[in-house]
Amino acid sequence: MPLLNFVTITLHVIALTFYLVVSFKPLSKDEQMDRYQKMNEEVEPFRKNLTECARQVKASMVDVENFLKRVPQTTSQGKCFVACILKRNNIIKNNKVVGENLIEANRAVYGDDSEVMTRLTKAIVECTRVIEGIFEICEYASVFNDCMHMKMEHILDKVTMERRMEALGQMTSDPDQWTDEEDEILKLVKDEL
Template identity: 35%
Template sequence: MFLVKIFMCFLLTHVLALRPATYSGTMVDFTDPKVQGHLDALVRMAQSCVIKVRATPKDVRAYFTNSPPITRSGQCFAACMLEQSDVINHGKVNRDLLIHLASLVNGKNSRVVRKLHSISRLCLDSIEGMSDRCQLASTYNDCLNENMIEFAFPLDLAEEAVRKMPFHLTQPNLPQELRQSTF
């Protein structure tokens, strides 16, 4: 749900531009050049995180389809994405930065930013007392995803992002169809 990082966050994947939807079920115009630029940055960040945490195709698919991760590497993939955007730094969520990043794409008074302002605070409660960086980031991200469903990543774009990941660098025994990577 959240389309994030690098001026977006893994989280910003869910809080991108609020314009007439071109995909069914979403309120984001994924054809907008500004949004496309953020998506490209998000994919580059994800490629780096795949290598850093040795994420699997299932881990990345879960992230991009806003599903809770089912593996430790999936949780750590979410952590990597949020840390690369500085939304999480040393185990602390920077809500102000998250909201600022969302406002760059959506505008300060947009519906996305207003909703994110309250939801991001609610999600802080879900991670209170957590010290494990992967669990903390994953839980926070899951909370955002569950509460901002209308900004979801369309499945076809999620699958396209997964196809661009360099899994062949971390998992040499993957089937050929999953090894393809377009950089």
């Protein structure tokens, strides 16, 4: 009986995968290049902030990796790294969280997805309560960041995965449509997804 269930599940997964691949219309070359350029323009300031903050607070590579992997910081440099990032992205101004700026930053990534925005708004309120009474800015920022990740992890991962699947289904690297340079760019984009 377990083998039959496994075969049934496998067939459903294959059918779903086939449906997803067939149902997506590939983007044109210009659409894909525009999407890549827009993504690069949005990511570059973030990369710059990461580099400058890491230098400023003397954060280690582990501190940076922990931030990117959503792992709570354990060192003072790691916590100050988080504070620097949140300040540079205007999530923290005058040593206070600015919820509206966090919502706008997420809206740029997730659009107006009502489920994400509702959960985000609720998480901001809850996490702001958690940091009441914390006056040291590095600890304040780090605790807030960790709280937001815990509250939002499931929903953002779900939305991100859905978008990645859609993007992968729309991508094409047909050698008749793409130059070698564009094909390399697409491979990098696929790797990022």
